[in-house]
Amino acid sequence: MQFGILINEGPYNHQASDTAYLFARAAIEKGHTIPRVFFYHDGVNNSTRMGEPPQDDRNVTTRWSKLAEEHGIDLVVCVAAALRRGIKDELLAPGFRISGLGQLVEMGIQYDRLVTFGD
Amino acid sequence: MSDMDMEDDGSGIVKKFMFLNRKAPHGTVYALEGLEVVLITAAFDQDVSLVFTDDGVYQLMKGIDTKGIEVKDFSKTYRALDGYDIEKLYVDQTSLDARGLTEDDLIVDVSVLSDDEMKNLMDEQDVVISF
Amino acid sequence: MLHIVNKSATERSSLDSCLRLATKGSAVLLIEDAVYAATKGSSAAAKIQAAAAGLKIYALGPDLAARGMAGRVLDGVNVVDYGGFVELVAEHRNCQSWL
Numbered sequence: 001m002q003f004g005i006l007i008n009e010g011p012y013n014h015q016a017s018d019t020a021y022l023f024a025r026a027a028i029e030k031g032h033t034i035p036r037v038f039f040y041h042d043g044v045n046n047s048t049r050m051g052e053p054p055q056d057d058r059n060v061t062t063r064w065s066k067l068a069e070e071h072g073i074d075l076v077v078c079v080a081a082a083l084r085r086g087i088k089d090e091l092l093a094p095g096f097r098i099s100g101l102g103q104l105v106e107m108g109i110q111y112d113r114l115v116t117f118g119d
Numbered sequence: 120m121s122d123m124d125m126e127d128d129g130s131g132i133v134k135k136f137m138f139l140n141r142k143a144p145h146g147t148v149y150a151l152e153g154l155e156v157v158l159i160t161a162a163f164d165q166d167v168s169l170v171f172t173d174d175g176v177y178q179l180m181k182g183i184d185t186k187g188i189e190v191k192d193f194s195k196t197y198r199a200l201d202g203y204d205i206e207k208l209y210v211d212q213t214s215l216d217a218r219g220l221t222e223d224d225l226i227v228d229v230s231v232l233s234d235d236e237m238k239n240l241m242d243e244q245d246v247v248i249s250f
Numbered sequence: 251m252l253h254i255v256n257k258s259a260t261e262r263s264s265l266d267s268c269l270r271l272a273t274k275g276s277a278v279l280l281i282e283d284a285v286y287a288a289t290k291g292s293s294a295a296a297k298i299q300a301a302a303a304g305l306k307i308y309a310l311g312p313d314l315a316a317r318g319m320a321g322r323v324l325d326g327v328n329v330v331d332y333g334g335f336v337e338l339v340a341e342h343r344n345c346q347s348w349l
Binding site: 001003008015016019022023025026027029030032112113114115116117118119 | 254256257281282283312331332333335336337339340344345347349
Binding site: 139141149172173213234237238239241242244245246247249250 | 251263264267270271272273276343344345346347348349
């Protein structure tokens with residue numbers, strides 16, 4: 001089955017991105033595919049490579065980049081939400097790209113399920 | 120085929136999308152950014168239902184004036200929704216009652232649903248996105 | 251339909267709204283701070299137990315454990331891991347996150 005994931009909150013402040021990541025990993029382990037994750041609202045803050053969490057903490061952004069590279073996940077950051085919050089192409093971590101809200105709607109149209117994680 | 124100005128993912132699939140607005144405007148950004156998703160979805164020629172429940176009904180208040188807080192008043196956009204072919208607007212009676220509101224307090228025409236009608240509407244959707 | 255609730259029932263009204271609008275036979279999955287509602291002695295316990303008559307109630311085990319609540323789960327609540335979360339999403343034709 002194809003699952004789309006929508007993440008509406010930034011890393012660390014909320015558990016949303018952590019839960020979404022663990023859900024995505026479990027889905028892949030069960031043989032499902034996650035073709036795309038869409039980042040909206042403050043969720044766009046998951047995409048910046050400028051974050052430097054302490055050594056003993058998880059790196060939420062790096063974890064998404066790695067999962068995306070291993071399993072071909074398209075990490076899409078909403079352009080309007082990103083521009084509002086100062087997220088630009090040159091700040092993006094590997095695997096992330098900036099695009100329009102149409103990419104979110106397509107997930108709803110094309111995939112079997114769309115699961116939202118937020119506040 | 121879709122019109123030239125219509126977005127199209129190429130699949131020709133039309134799904135039932137419900138947008139469930141449960142938050143008041145201005146205190147957080149969800150109502151405003153949620154509305155942007157609704158408009159884009161309509162451009163993809165999908166079957167869109169827009170639901171306002173819980174504090175989401177406050178988004179539709181008549182007489183909203185945001186000048187004093189210096190933020191955009193997006194409530195006018197709700198009145199332009201039929202221009203986007205979004206005609207299915209719903210609120211639930213329980214949420215209105217809990218806030219001392221009636222249909223007359225709202226800036227747009229909506230269908231007022233009972234809890235049972237709302238349950239059934241939600242169940243028949245293909246995609247539910249909540250803001 | 252699968253309903254997902256992630257907020258503490260003593261902080262937000264999302265659990266109440268979910269229980270009000272979930273059709274009989276639906277599944278409700280409690281994750282993150284919502285798992286407290288599924289524990290013995292919580293103020294939401296009676297609500298959850300009453301709802302369990304018409305709904306299937308699940309709670310995410312790793313979230314219970316992370317909050318020291320693994321040993322306090324109410325009878326009638328099914329504890330699942332992330333794999334179980336995935337199965338619930340797959341089994342139901344649509345899902346709603348009560349954010």
